[in-house]
Amino acid sequence: MGKGEIVAGYLAPHPPHLVYGENPPQNEPRSQGGWEPLRWAYERARKTLDELKPDVLLVHSPHWITQQGHHFLGVPHLTGKSVDPIFPNLFRYQFELNVDVELAQACAEEGARLGLTTKMMRNPKFRVDYGTITTLHMMRPQWDIPVVGISANNSPYYLSTREGLEEMDILGRATRAAIEASGRRAVLLASNTLCHYHFHEEPEPPEDMSKEHPENMAGYLWDMRIIDLLRQGRVKETFELLPKFIDEAFAEVKSGAFTWMFSAMGYPELAGELHGYGTVIGTGNAVMEWNLVKAGLARAA
Numbered sequence: 358m359g360k361g362e363i364v365a366g367y368l369a370p371h372p373p374h375l376v377y378g379e380n381p382p383q384n385e386p387r388s389q390g391g392w393e394p395l396r397w398a399y400e401r402a403r404k405t406l407d408e409l410k411p412d413v414l415l416v417h418s419p420h421w422i423t424q425q426g427h428h429f430l431g432v433p434h435l436t437g438k439s440v441d442p443i444f445p446n447l448f449r450y451q452f453e454l455n456v457d458v459e460l461a462q463a464c465a466e467e468g469a470r471l472g473l474t475t476k477m478m479r480n481p482k483f484r485v486d487y488g489t490i491t492t493l494h495m496m497r498p499q500w501d502i503p504v505v506g507i508s509a510n511n512s513p514y515y516l517s518t519r520e521g522l523e524e525m526d527i528l529g530r531a532t533r534a535a536i537e538a539s540g541r542r543a544v545l546l547a548s549n550t551l552c553h554y555h556f557h558e559e560p561e562p563p564e565d566m567s568k569e570h571p572e573n574m575a576g577y578l579w580d581m582r583i584i585d586l587l588r589q590g591r592v593k594e595t596f597e598l599l600p601k602f603i604d605e606a607f608a609e610v611k612s613g614a615f616t617w618m619f620s621a622m623g624y625p626e627l628a629g630e631l632h633g634y635g636t637v638i639g640t641g642n643a644v645m646e647w648n649l650v651k652a653g654l655a656r657a658a
């Protein structure tokens with residue numbers, strides 16, 4: 358085999374409110390809309406994803422938490438209901454997806470070879486977490502591309518941030534090696550919110566956008582600083598600032614997906630395309646794309 362490649366990476370956050378606002382048939386609760394600028398940002402991302410024609414979507418979600426090691430979905434076909442434990446009133450989603458088990462297994466093996474604890478998830482009745490499902494739905498609502506789902510070991514929360522993110526860097530390198538050996542055209546999805554300060558009371562109805570704004574000015578300023586660096590392709594500087602951003606903005610990138618994705622792409626100093634930014638219950642969310650084909654950094658260019 359061989360000659361596989363990563364064709365793009367997307368920052369693709371997972372507030373379930375976006376699925377709720379869209380009213381797809383798979384989600385039980387109904388809304389009057391809401392969070393349109395972010396949902397329209399995802400529409401733009403869906404279009405570019407479609408043009409890339411990937412064989413597989415790899416997603417790392419902070420809400421599939423595994424205390425021991427990094428786990429990978431390892432069942433070829435999964436179906437069931439995914440419910441957000443915090444917002445069951447907004448997200449009860451009937452999912453059905455196909456897993457690229459061969460690539461998942463290869464990622465797990467490469468990770469183990471580089472010293473990580475990895476494990477395949479073989480439970481056929483496994484309920485896929487709402488982070489994975491929301492990111493995948495918002496990027497590809499047709500559900501016609503196989504996926505590799507990766508858990509959050511959450512090592513940055515019980516080791517130091519730096520040690521935990523070093524593990525995610527290794528997981529990224531393992532993912533890249535597995536993709537290259539697989540022959541697949543792969544897209545990486547980092548399912549992360551930026552500033553994570555949020556409101557503690559929900560408006561009635563939840564989609565009342567007159568109540569939606571950044572929870573925290575300092576957090577908003579941090580988000581703009583990070584997005585501005587990323588839009589200029591100043592990736593090295595972004596990663597130098599990341600631990601401070603995580604501490605001061607309570608940023609969800611701490612859970613590792615963002616580092617995993619950039620490590621797998623080789624930290625290219627490439628300007629990211631911002632499809633849109635918006636808040637959800639006060640948290641900061643950016644939909645951004647690093648298209649390695651357009652940039653001439655993928656073989657397909």
Ligand SMILES: [Fe+2]
Pocket residue numbers: 371419420488550609
């Ligand atoms: Fe989250």
